Amino acid sequence: MIYLDNAATTPVRREVLAAAWPFLTGEFGNPSSHHTVGEAALRAVDEARGQVAAFFGCRASEVTFTSGGTEAINLAIKGIALGQPRGRHLVSTPIEHEATLESLDFLRRVHGFEVTLVPVDAAGRVDLAALAAAIREDTTLVTVMAANNEVGTVQDCASIGALSKAHRVPFHVDAVQAAGWRSVTAADLGADAVSISGHKLGALKGSGALFARGRLMLEPLLHGGGQERGRRSGTENVAAAVGLGVAATLAAAERDEAAARVSLLRDELIAGVLAAVPSAVLTGDAVNRLPSIASFLFPGTSGESVLLGLEERGVVASSGSACAAGSDEPSHVLVALGVSPTLAQTAVRFSLTQTTTAAEFAEAVAATRRAVEAAQQLGRRN
């Protein structure tokens, strides 16, 4: 099987498993317990916090471990909106992950916030002039993803951060897909808060972290024993935190080499697919895109039938977001890029990881040509 759905999730790295294993077995202490068993667990969480802080380029006290990207994003958005009493206006984009869009919608429905979604261009880049115009006196938060999970477009976070800073508005970045491929430090992103997810980095599912500047008042989502400096109560998932610390350290060390190598493979895949299927359309920004994502429209097919055809030929890909998979709704991302709802239904995303090989690509391209031809024939018959 050729697995090209790494934007949905990645396999757990051996190093992560080896580091996490003791905390699922012999070293099972609760970090809040005041005895040697608990203290060993606390030391492990502290070490992991230091590793994740190095990944974010922040202080250890500014890292909150969460159950994943979704929770980190919820904590950032709801936590800042409800904790910082500046106003009731939020700025974001229409191509964010559901974790962001649904958090914003919750604040609108339940707490009376107004939400401005700044348009993106056909490549998925945020219109910076429109973003600047959208920020108001009562804006409490700007939240934008570093890179899109469906089309791979990378945003100019440094500029968005500078605009937010000029207006003294906190800026949160969903760096779930960008982490491992690009720097996600607070300084490089110009961010006051950054969310990451472990399972996109070879760490365990159910692990993630939020960087949030120490001075930000965050209203917690979870109330209880006051763990994580009161930002996230609940006994820490020690094994998950330890695994995330290791995965973040490895990702930072390997990033530049991996990004350069996988970008070349991605470009080969794009060229291969466009040559094999002349009617295919690449989606997202041709230049500002993640090394890991190549996404296409295959006019005259349905994306789902192409995916089935690919799977029959041993290639696993996706129609875009794992959350939207299986739903009949066209992708909100592609629609925001100006793709018609009908054409959006023909989307297929290939997403790579460090271990993807050129040989796998050759097979994937051949399988794509055959799967698209079969799906086009099916489309013509129907």
Ligand code: PLP
């Ligand atoms: N943000 C983006 C851009 C994503 O791609 C995802 C997951 O696909 C998430 C957030 C949610 O992360 P998690 O699966 O860890 O909850």
